[in-house]
Every structure is written in C-alpha cells, then in structure tokens.
Amino acid sequence: MTPNNEKLPESIDLTHHLSAFSKARPTSPLKDLQKYWGKPGLISLAGGLPSPEVFPFSSVGANILLPDTFPARPSLSAEGPLSWLLNLFSSGKAKTTRIEIPRYANTPGGLDLATILQYTLASGHPKLKEFAKAMADRVYRPAYSDYTVLAHVGNTDGWVKAVMTLCNPGEGVLASVWTYPSALVAMRPYDIQAVPVAMDGQGMRSDALRELLANWDAEERGMARPHVMYTVPVGQNPTGAVSRPPPSACIRLITASQTMEANRKKEIYDICVEYDVVIVEDDPYYFLQEGPYYPRPYRAREHDKKDDSLQKYIDSLTPSYLRMDYQGRVIRLDTFSKTVAPGCRMGWFTCNPKFAERLERQAETSSQAPSGFSQGLVISMIEQWGFDGFIRWTQGLANQYTIRRDYIIDRFAEEFDLRVGVVPEKSSIDYFTGCSVYTAYPKERSRLMSEKATLEREALLSFVPPTSGMFLWVKLHLERHPRYGSVPTKELEKLLWIELAEAGVLFGPGQIFAAEYDEIAAGHFRISFSNAEFNDLKKGISIFAQVLVKFLRD
Amino acid sequence: MTPNNEKLPESIDLTHHLSAFSKARPTSPLKDLQKYWGKPGLISLAGGLPSPEVFPFSSVGANILLPDTFPARPSLSAEGPLSWLLNLFSSGKAKTTRIEIPRYANTPGGLDLATILQYTLASGHPKLKEFAKAMADRVYRPAYSDYTVLAHVGNTDGWVKAVMTLCNPGEGVLASVWTYPSALVAMRPYDIQAVPVAMDGQGMRSDALRELLANWDAEERGMARPHVMYTVPVGQNPTGAVSRPPPSACIRLITASQTMEANRKKEIYDICVEYDVVIVEDDPYYFLQEGPYYPRPYRAREHDKKDDSLQKYIDSLTPSYLRMDYQGRVIRLDTFSKTVAPGCRMGWFTCNPKFAERLERQAETSSQAPSGFSQGLVISMIEQWGFDGFIRWTQGLANQYTIRRDYIIDRFAEEFDLRVGVVPEKSSIDYFTGCSVYTAYPKERSRLMSEKATLEREALLSFVPPTSGMFLWVKLHLERHPRYGSVPTKELEKLLWIELAEAGVLFGPGQIFAAEYDEIAAGHFRISFSNAEFNDLKKGISIFAQVLVKFLRD
Structure with missing residues (x-):
C-alpha cells in the first residue's frame, strides 16, 4: 500500500479554529537567531543543560518479550486460555530478548542516554516520530501526505492540549451521549461543555449530528455552534460500540442489519466539513479490535477461517478518521498505554502542520517531552522488533483481549x-x-x-x-x-x-x-x-x- | 534534626487564592463509593486497566554510578579536573552497581513493573512520596508538619499547574526583573502577566517588593494587586544571584557587605504574609550550590578548610522558603532534572494539603503521573543508594559544577x-x-x-x-x-x-x-x-x- 502523495490544498486554512489561548502563545523567541541552534561544530554555551557525565545512569536495559509471544489467533486447545497463560509466565517459559541503552552510543546516531535523558525537543525523539510516521503511512493512511506527528504524554494530556488549542471558554464540544468521563472533566475548568449527540449501536449517529448542527440556535442554547468534536471511535468507552459487521455466517445466526463503520465515519466526516467542525479522534483501543463475539459452539469454526497474515490483519483494522481527512481537520491521538503499558505516559498526535506547531509550543511550556526513559526503552524495543514486529505484537495483544x-x-x-x-x-x-x-x-x-x-x-x-x-x-x-x-x-x-x-x-x-x-x-x-x-x-x-x-x- | 511537629493553624485558610479554573474542577465523582476502591480482597472490574501480563517488558534494569562517584570537595590534584573526568569515563573506570525491576515483585510491597507501569495515582508512587517527604523532613524542614507532597512531570509543568490553580485571567504574578523565560511564556496564554520586582545581588529586593505592594493602584495598573509570586531563589536564572556570603577570609579579600540570604527570604516571606501573597518556589538548582568563587591563589586553602561530612553539607545548604512557612503559603517545586537527568520528566510539589488536593485533580485530567519507567528506575536507584546516598550524590554533583x-x-x-x-x-x-x-x-x-x-x-x-x-x-x-x-x-x-x-x-x-x-x-x-x-x-x-x-x- 503506498501512502497518499496529495498535499493539503492551500485553499483550506483551518487556523480560524485556534483558540485565544493558543493564539496568545508566542512562537519561539528570537526566530532569526534559531538558524544557529544545533549547527554542527558550534560551541553552544546557550542552553541550560546538565552534563551527561553526571547522569547517575550508566546504562539502562530491559528484557522484552518477542513480538510473537502471543498467538495471532485465539488458541482453542483443550487446556484453555487460562492454563496457557499461567504456563507462560509462572514457569518463566516466555522467551525474552535483551535491549540495552549505553551512556554514549557506539555508533553515530545510535540511541544513548546522553541524548535521550537530556532536555530534548518537546515534539519527541526523531526515532519516535519516525515510528509514528510509519504507523500513519502503513496503517492509518491519511488522505494527505504533509501531516505532522509529535509526541504527547498520553491521550488525556493530548486531549487537553487539543482543547486548549481549539476551544475558548463558553464553547461546546460535540460528544456521544455516553463518553469517557475524564475527557469531559478536563474541559470543565475552562468553561467548555459537552454537547451530547445521540448514539446507536455503531456509536455517534450521523443523522442526529446533522440535525443538531443544522438546527443549532445559538441564542436559545446560549452558545455558538460547536466547532470541535470529541470521539473515541474504536471500543467506544464505555459502550464499546460495534465497529464492524460480523461475517455472514454469524449474521444469519445472531445479528441484524449493520453497515460498515467506515461508512458512518465518512458520513460524520462529511458533516464536519459542511459545518466546519474539527474532529479530535481519541483512539487508545485501536489495536484492541476483537471482532464479533461468537457463541461457543460456533467459535472454533469462525476462528479457523481467519487469515492471520500481517497484511490481512492490517487490512482488517477499521479505518481511522485520518483516512478520509482530505482537509486536515482531524487531530488523531495515539497512545502506548494499551499496546505497551500505561506507565509509558507517552503517545503522539497526527494532524495538520499548523495545529501541530501550536501543540508543540504548548508542550514546550507545560509537559515538555515524554520521559526519556520511556522514549528510550520503547524506541529501543521497536528497533529490536522492527515495525512489522510491533504490528505482530498488537495482533497477539488483540487476541489476548x-x-x-x-x-x-x-x-x-x-x-x-x-x-x-x-x-x-x-x-x-x-x-x-x-x-x-x-x-x-x-x-x-x-x-x-x-x-x-x-x-x-x-x-x-x-x-x-x-x-x-x-x-x-x-x-x-x-x-x-x-x-x-x-x-x-x-x-x-x-x-x-x-x-x-x-x-x-x-x-x-x-x-x-x-x-x-x-x-x-x-x-x-x-x-x-x-x-x-x-x-x-x-x-x-x-x-x-x-x-x-x-x-x-x- | 527533628522535623517540626506544628500543624497548620486552623485559623489560616488560603483557599480564597484558588482560581476559577481550579474551583471549577470537580472533586472525584461518587465520593461515597470511593471507600471501596483498592479494598483488599475485592474483585475490581471497575478500572480500565490493561493486564500486566501483556506488558512487553519482563524486567527493566540499569547500571548506576555509586553515590560517592564524585568527590565531596573539589579535587585540586596536579592533573586538574579535565583529565580526571576523562579518566573516569573514557577508561570505563567508574564503578557501577546494578538495579533490576521484575515484572512481579518477589517480596510483598517490592517495586515491580506490574504496578509501576500500570495506571497509578497521579500523585505518584508511595515510595516516591516517601522520598519527597524524607527530603522535606531532613533538608527543607517546613515550619509545619501536615504538608503534602505529590508528583509532577517537571518544574515547568509544576509551575503551570500552580498558575492554573492560583491565577485568574487578567491577574499579575510577582517576579524578579530578570527571570526564567519559560515561566513567563507559560502564563501568557491565560492572560496572566509578570509584574517585575527590582533585584540586587541577592535576588528580589524586599524593600522594592514592599513598596510595590503597599502603593499598588489597581485602577492605574488595570490589575488587582498580585497575590502570587514566582521565584527561583537558588542559582537565580539567569543572574545566578548570590545566595550566601563568602567566608570571612574571602570577605577581606574580595567582597563587601552581604547579609544572609535566609534573612532576605524571611523579609520577603513576612511581606507576603502582610499582603497575602502565595509564593511559588521553583528551585531546580537547589543542589547545585557551589559556594563562593575563590581566585586561584586562594582556592586550595579555602577548599581545605571545608568540612565535607554529610550533616555539615546539609546544614550548609541555604534554607528553602518552606523553613519559614508557618502559614502554608509556599508551593515548592522540586525536580530530578538537575540531580538525576532532565529526561526523568519528574519532580514534586511540597505544599499545604488544600492546594495539593487541587493540584492532584488537575494532574488527573492532564499529565497524570510521571512515567512509570522514570518512577521505577529513580525509586529503585534511591532504594539502592539510601537517602543518605542520594544526598552524598548531590554533594559530589555540586562539586562537579x-x-x-x-x-x-x-x-x-x-x-x-x-x-x-x-x-x-x-x-x-x-x-x-x-x-x-x-x-x-x-x-x-x-x-x-x-x-x-x-x-x-x-x-x-x-x-x-x-x-x-x-x-x-x-x-x-x-x-x-x-x-x-x-x-x-x-x-x-x-x-x-x-x-x-x-x-x-x-x-x-x-x-x-x-x-x-x-x-x-x-x-x-x-x-x-x-x-x-x-x-x-x-x-x-x-x-x-x-x-x-x-x-x-x-
């Protein structure tokens, strides 16, 4: 699959969505001096950097599981999942491989503590951004090529940064009637309210959204028509709303008319174009796509049909809003919390470059970059596994869930x-x-x-x-x-x-x-x-x- | 030195300082249900926690330097500092010790990845808070005993959280005329301005502060009298303003009348009591107290006089504003950025419990806890070194600087x-x-x-x-x-x-x-x-x- 080469059309400018908070944030000071920053050969006595010689960590390492630790499809052996899991861990049978980050890299450009534990760009280490870009190009495939990726410290942080970038006090944010409570609580201090949109089994209803926006009465509502949407499209939290139709055999058995979620997303995206709404796609469960539930008697037969090759697996994943985003009006939030561990406190934005620049300025004066230990260990793991290894890991993970x-x-x-x-x-x-x-x-x-x-x-x-x-x-x-x-x-x-x-x-x-x-x-x-x-x-x-x-x- | 046992007087209530942002932040929902959270023996299917069995990290470890790696006083050997440093690292002579964090702890209450890489309290791991408390009790010695410590993700983050907790748009924050630019830039989006206070060689001038507050004309200034102060009291950034008088021999040689910085801090604190100002003490350089500069001919003699025992070293450190804070009006920001490495993205607040509660709610809906890798590795290092070891490390560090x-x-x-x-x-x-x-x-x-x-x-x-x-x-x-x-x-x-x-x-x-x-x-x-x-x-x-x-x- 080749990534899209279309650049964002110049006629589309979404900067009118930027909030007063965001606009008041200065660009980096002394712009004309910046060309010297980081120029090779220059002696820099400008920064406030401690010497890496006095970092007490001489090397940091880990034993990590192999990407294929968990089977690519549910194991239905006589033992059952429980005993199988117990075997894996309590007997210490799980195979591991070693990663190690030295104080100083042995090879030029290699990952080392001197760099990763130093003050770094808030947007994240270049190798982290490389990974995020590969994820976009291979999995999410945005409808435009000049998107930007940059780090955040978890999707909750990412969401608050997006709100501060896009919303002014007194505004409303479109959200499903049932939604992730922290997202709502995070907006409240800034006097930004959720505007609930009705749901059905697929999540937010496009007809309800259109009706809401088309008939918006600012005076009656005491609020301008919302221009931002919050959505958890996969594994909708809390309802876990359906994302895919079950295969035909199953339909005959247990289910009814369901359309492709991609269609619903396209409908919602088009309405957002029509009413100039920016979509913030908070997608922590993207790699926990479990597929339909089959009652026990049918399960083995259905699982046996599954093609578990890597490309088939990628193709089976529901499309991100990025796939239809030809205008750059989607800010996607990804996190390592579910694919690696919540303690990473690390994730990334994928969005248009103008929103990205504002998000980066905000990170510089708040959270800054994610932890260097998190970045170092996760990057090192991904280097060891390779990108395909990471995808294979998520495949095993989805099956565990x-x-x-x-x-x-x-x-x-x-x-x-x-x-x-x-x-x-x-x-x-x-x-x-x-x-x-x-x-x-x-x-x-x-x-x-x-x-x-x-x-x-x-x-x-x-x-x-x-x-x-x-x-x-x-x-x-x-x-x-x-x-x-x-x-x-x-x-x-x-x-x-x-x-x-x-x-x-x-x-x-x-x-x-x-x-x-x-x-x-x-x-x-x-x-x-x-x-x-x-x-x-x-x-x-x-x-x-x-x-x-x-x-x-x- | 025994910590103070005085609790905060009940007559003192500083909650009127809380901003509208902070007050609008709800307390945790369903308070009466919280007593069940974390109750032993309960089966919790309430949280959104991934299984630690699917964390790809089986163990994380590090080689760390010993606390006494760097000498406690400047080495003035014939070789000079440069060759000594080169020897230490390029020859690999620096001794290290090993720390290792397993997936599951071998002993009850032991540090493990299953806990530290999981979603955790935003206030930080109990062992991190224990360390921060020991630091307060042994080094900062607040004037009241019922203070609270809680984690943040670095002092810049801590400062923004403090601003959001205390300040409303349109307000001003007292700061030295020369100050840390990121602190100022971080306030600007919320329409909060710096109100500069004149400095002298010791930092902010107490007479200038009093004059400013006593003669504040809200109408003329277009702004209410500031009720929050930002200060970097040690190694004032950028001026590095003097914190201690040089010893007497040196005074005769090179210097003039200088009073103890503790006196200045006390003067400023008392003015803040009088005018009801909350002090945010951003103190990243606290453990980089280098003492006076001695011109080369006098240096060896002065260094030889130094008593480098651990308690003498602690006593030699300039007092934090916490030491005089009998009203709980100081929010102190500490960070591991300079004592360990900036990449930790981890530090802590020490402040009164009511401000702490609001800061914790804010962290829950933004940055959450610091990285679990950072928490785990730093806690593990401190456990290996012991608290005294950590202090000894900072002593060596100060001497390197x-x-x-x-x-x-x-x-x-x-x-x-x-x-x-x-x-x-x-x-x-x-x-x-x-x-x-x-x-x-x-x-x-x-x-x-x-x-x-x-x-x-x-x-x-x-x-x-x-x-x-x-x-x-x-x-x-x-x-x-x-x-x-x-x-x-x-x-x-x-x-x-x-x-x-x-x-x-x-x-x-x-x-x-x-x-x-x-x-x-x-x-x-x-x-x-x-x-x-x-x-x-x-x-x-x-x-x-x-x-x-x-x-x-x-």
Whole structure:
C-alpha cells in the first residue's frame, strides 16, 4: 500500500479554529537567531543543560518479550486460555530478548542516554516520530501526505492540549451521549461543555449530528455552534460500540442489519466539513479490535477461517478518521498505554502542520517531552522488533483481549439464561439500535419461561458484546425493581453498586460516563474484562448474578 | 534534626487564592463509593486497566554510578579536573552497581513493573512520596508538619499547574526583573502577566517588593494587586544571584557587605504574609550550590578548610522558603532534572494539603503521573543508594559544577585583564548592588591602564561569580560601542550575538530573560558552564574575548 502523495490544498486554512489561548502563545523567541541552534561544530554555551557525565545512569536495559509471544489467533486447545497463560509466565517459559541503552552510543546516531535523558525537543525523539510516521503511512493512511506527528504524554494530556488549542471558554464540544468521563472533566475548568449527540449501536449517529448542527440556535442554547468534536471511535468507552459487521455466517445466526463503520465515519466526516467542525479522534483501543463475539459452539469454526497474515490483519483494522481527512481537520491521538503499558505516559498526535506547531509550543511550556526513559526503552524495543514486529505484537495483544472478552461473556452464559435478540430500528436504548442484544434472565427459572410477557418481566440485564476495547457495557433492567419510579434510577444503580461492593465485586458506575445524565438511560455498569485474573472474572460474574437476582426481587 | 511537629493553624485558610479554573474542577465523582476502591480482597472490574501480563517488558534494569562517584570537595590534584573526568569515563573506570525491576515483585510491597507501569495515582508512587517527604523532613524542614507532597512531570509543568490553580485571567504574578523565560511564556496564554520586582545581588529586593505592594493602584495598573509570586531563589536564572556570603577570609579579600540570604527570604516571606501573597518556589538548582568563587591563589586553602561530612553539607545548604512557612503559603517545586537527568520528566510539589488536593485533580485530567519507567528506575536507584546516598550524590554533583564554575571564570581571568571591585549601595546595574563585581578589560592594554578614567573607558564586560546554578550572567559594556545611543542596545546585543555565532560560539541572548524589557539594563549574555567539554569552554571564552574586543572597537 503506498501512502497518499496529495498535499493539503492551500485553499483550506483551518487556523480560524485556534483558540485565544493558543493564539496568545508566542512562537519561539528570537526566530532569526534559531538558524544557529544545533549547527554542527558550534560551541553552544546557550542552553541550560546538565552534563551527561553526571547522569547517575550508566546504562539502562530491559528484557522484552518477542513480538510473537502471543498467538495471532485465539488458541482453542483443550487446556484453555487460562492454563496457557499461567504456563507462560509462572514457569518463566516466555522467551525474552535483551535491549540495552549505553551512556554514549557506539555508533553515530545510535540511541544513548546522553541524548535521550537530556532536555530534548518537546515534539519527541526523531526515532519516535519516525515510528509514528510509519504507523500513519502503513496503517492509518491519511488522505494527505504533509501531516505532522509529535509526541504527547498520553491521550488525556493530548486531549487537553487539543482543547486548549481549539476551544475558548463558553464553547461546546460535540460528544456521544455516553463518553469517557475524564475527557469531559478536563474541559470543565475552562468553561467548555459537552454537547451530547445521540448514539446507536455503531456509536455517534450521523443523522442526529446533522440535525443538531443544522438546527443549532445559538441564542436559545446560549452558545455558538460547536466547532470541535470529541470521539473515541474504536471500543467506544464505555459502550464499546460495534465497529464492524460480523461475517455472514454469524449474521444469519445472531445479528441484524449493520453497515460498515467506515461508512458512518465518512458520513460524520462529511458533516464536519459542511459545518466546519474539527474532529479530535481519541483512539487508545485501536489495536484492541476483537471482532464479533461468537457463541461457543460456533467459535472454533469462525476462528479457523481467519487469515492471520500481517497484511490481512492490517487490512482488517477499521479505518481511522485520518483516512478520509482530505482537509486536515482531524487531530488523531495515539497512545502506548494499551499496546505497551500505561506507565509509558507517552503517545503522539497526527494532524495538520499548523495545529501541530501550536501543540508543540504548548508542550514546550507545560509537559515538555515524554520521559526519556520511556522514549528510550520503547524506541529501543521497536528497533529490536522492527515495525512489522510491533504490528505482530498488537495482533497477539488483540487476541489476548479477544480471549478475555469471550471468557467473560461465556461466564454470563453460564450464570444466566442468556438469550439473543435483534433490537429494531427505534429502540428506547439508543446504543442497542440495530444490534444483536444479549439479555440475561434468571437461570433457575429458564424452563418456565416461554411467553414473551414472562420474558419481559424477568429480564435482568442486557448488553451488546463489544467488538473492541476492554469493557462490557451492561444495561440493568432496574425497571423491575419494586421501588422503581419512587426512587431515582440513579439511586437504585448506586444501591446495587454498593450491594455488589459489599459482596466483593466492583464495577464502573455507569452514571460517570454520561455526557449529560439522563434518567431514561440510567442504570448501567461498565465491566472491565481486561485485567482481572480469569478466576476472579468468573467469581465476579457469579457474585453479580446472585446479587442482581436478589436485588431485583426485593 | 527533628522535623517540626506544628500543624497548620486552623485559623489560616488560603483557599480564597484558588482560581476559577481550579474551583471549577470537580472533586472525584461518587465520593461515597470511593471507600471501596483498592479494598483488599475485592474483585475490581471497575478500572480500565490493561493486564500486566501483556506488558512487553519482563524486567527493566540499569547500571548506576555509586553515590560517592564524585568527590565531596573539589579535587585540586596536579592533573586538574579535565583529565580526571576523562579518566573516569573514557577508561570505563567508574564503578557501577546494578538495579533490576521484575515484572512481579518477589517480596510483598517490592517495586515491580506490574504496578509501576500500570495506571497509578497521579500523585505518584508511595515510595516516591516517601522520598519527597524524607527530603522535606531532613533538608527543607517546613515550619509545619501536615504538608503534602505529590508528583509532577517537571518544574515547568509544576509551575503551570500552580498558575492554573492560583491565577485568574487578567491577574499579575510577582517576579524578579530578570527571570526564567519559560515561566513567563507559560502564563501568557491565560492572560496572566509578570509584574517585575527590582533585584540586587541577592535576588528580589524586599524593600522594592514592599513598596510595590503597599502603593499598588489597581485602577492605574488595570490589575488587582498580585497575590502570587514566582521565584527561583537558588542559582537565580539567569543572574545566578548570590545566595550566601563568602567566608570571612574571602570577605577581606574580595567582597563587601552581604547579609544572609535566609534573612532576605524571611523579609520577603513576612511581606507576603502582610499582603497575602502565595509564593511559588521553583528551585531546580537547589543542589547545585557551589559556594563562593575563590581566585586561584586562594582556592586550595579555602577548599581545605571545608568540612565535607554529610550533616555539615546539609546544614550548609541555604534554607528553602518552606523553613519559614508557618502559614502554608509556599508551593515548592522540586525536580530530578538537575540531580538525576532532565529526561526523568519528574519532580514534586511540597505544599499545604488544600492546594495539593487541587493540584492532584488537575494532574488527573492532564499529565497524570510521571512515567512509570522514570518512577521505577529513580525509586529503585534511591532504594539502592539510601537517602543518605542520594544526598552524598548531590554533594559530589555540586562539586562537579563548582569545578566547572571555577574553570570558566579562570578562563576569563586568562583571556581578559580581570579586576574585582565592590559595587556600592546604589548601582545602576541593580543586581550588582553590594556584590564583588569582576570587570574584564582587554588584556593587551592592561599595563597601560592605571587611571580610573581609562579603566572605565576600556571595560568590556562585568559579572558577579555565581554561587550556584549553571550560568554566568554577563553584563556587556555596550555603551563603549561607537553606535551606542544611535542603535537600540537590544540591536547591538543581537549584532554581537550573531558575530559570536559566526565565529563559532553560542550564548543565551539576555533579552529573553527580562520580565519587562528595559533598555537601561539591556546588553547581557547568559553563559552556561554546565555541559560543554572543558576544551570547548576554553575555546568559547577565547573566541568571546577576541570578538568582543573587536566589536567594541569597531
């Protein structure tokens, strides 16, 4: 796949989106003196740099796993995923390779501590930017070639920098009704509010977006029409909204009409062009694309069909908004938090050069560059693995999360009577619309249930199996609770949350994920399947089943 | 030395200093649910944590220098500092010890990657906070016991967080006339301006501060009286203002009336109490206290007198503003950038608990915690060294910078005819007041110069030898330039800067360090002696001498 060679059209200038905060930020001082900075042979006594001779670290190294440590497709051996994982780590069987960063490089241009632990450009080490560029060219393939990449210290930081670059106090930011709470909380101090847009099973609804923007009444709203959108397009946090249609065999079995997510993104992008909106694509779960959930009897057959070659894998990934961004109105946020570790506190922007320049100035006077230890160790790992190795690593990673996703839903099937139904076009639970929804009923009663009326009366919870990310987003049927209507749903949700906590399991309280809290949509938990030990996942769902049945009966 | 047990008086409440930005920042959501977070035995499926089993790093380690790698007092062997340093590193003679962080700790509570590379509290790892607390209790000794420490990602980040916590748009921040430019640039986007306070040889003048605050006319100034002060009290950047009086022998030799800096700090603190000002103490150079410069003939004798025991060394350090802070109105910023390496991107706040809580909320929705690699490696190093080891390391470090400071001033003595004079109470160059000022004259003419008039005519530059930090702050006698008066001094400074750059040496242009640029004070270079190789330092000063003599003659 060759990258696009089209440059951004000169007629497109998006600098009117820059905020007063951003415009007030000076460019580097004494611009005409800068040509001397870093000129070879010059003796520089200008900077405030400590001597690398007095860094106490003489060398830093690590043992790293190999890129193919985790299988490229789910292993369905008799042993099962759990015992396989335990074998890998507790027996010390996982093969590792060594990376080492010396104080001074042995070869010119080689990575060394003298450079990477020194003050560096806020935009990141050239080798980090090289990697980010390769990721764009090989995976995201932006619709223009003169994009810029630069480092940030994690997507939350990246998002705040984007907000400060684009938004003025009193403005609004378009976001799905359910969204990542930290993103909303981060805007509030600057008097920037979320403007919720309705969702369906694919995430933000394009028709709702258009309606909102077309009919925007600034006076009535007390706010100009929003010109910035926040979106978590893959593994939508918290709902994990569907990103891809299941393959045909599966459609016949469990699902309904679903369009390609790429189409939805294109629709949304085109609306953003029409109404001059900048899209900030916060995409931490991009490499955790798990694909559709197959109930156990069909799983092995579906997995066997999978072509796990590297290029096929890359092609199977849902397109980033960058792919359709012919105007440079997308700021994409990538992070190493999920592909390597959250402790990296490192990620990068991909965006047009003019936004990038403002973002860099902002980084220079706040976070500066990501940690040199993080940059050094991650770059060194990528050099050891090669770019393809990194992609292969994410492939294995996605499969580890697929195993975990399958494992937790299998536990629901074990603990509840789990039934699948397709929710029609206009559902009261908007993000279920057009999806195969799994509804859980009490197990011990399942034989008695046949009538639709009984079923409705007995429903405990519903969910759509996520196709990416780390979370199961569960709608609780609190309307079954005896005190429903007399006690706010929010309170019922909290009561149940506390009963569960007392019984020994913690879920994410749904209400913290609402852009604007809505009683009708209330009563959710976000259940993370990404981290707990498999036994704890099993135990947690078992406790949930017992407590929930009792709670809704009392 | 036992730490103070006095708690902050309840009558003192400084929360009225919190900015609108800070007040609008919510406390953590669902406070009443938080008691369950992290409760042992609970199965948590609430967080969005990746599994540490899929971190590609199996172990991370380093070879670190020993705490006593660098001598505790300047070595004055026949070899000289240069050859000694070269020996240490190029021959690989520097002894190192090994630290290693495993994926899972072998002992309970031990440092491991599963924890340190995971999402963590924004306030930093408990072991990092333990270290910061030990530093406060053993070295800074705040005047109250219930202070809080929490991490930031470097002092620039810490400063911006403090500004956002304390200042509203349109407000002013008190700062010395010459100050760290990034601190000023960082405030500008939020429409917060520096309010310059006059300096003398000790830094900010307390009489000038009192006068400014006492006579503040909000209407005339178009700004409320400032309630926040920014200060770099040690190794004042850029001037390196004096922090300690030289010992008596030296006073007789080269210096004038100088009071203890502690007295000045106390005066300023008391004025800040009177006018309700919060002090932000940005102190990156605290452990680079080099002490007075002794001309070569006296140096060996003075160094021999030095007691280099650890406690004497700690006692010799100038007191932090924390020591006099009985009201909790100091926010102190510490960083590992100079004691370990800038690439750590890690430091900490020490301040009252109420400011700390707001700073932590801000970190949660922006930078989050410092890099886990940085935290892990630095904590592990400190565990290996012990707290005393860390202090011993800083002692060696300060001496390395002392050698460098002495080396560069010795080069001035070599390249110029360098003469010492005490500048009287009211100097036109304010930060020279009360100091021993070194003035450089052309070397080849020195024998002809005897009369005061000739001396004045021939002066090339003047400086006060810094007693801490990394910089020599040089006042250029541009008034000697033939075009002085007809061309702005700023332009002359720039012309000279360019001539020097063309000749092969770069200095920091003085004008970027001015809180408010003042033509009278114009014409400075900030010369860094911290990083360049000794040969380059020598060569750089030699080029400077040639170019400067020629420039002022033409």
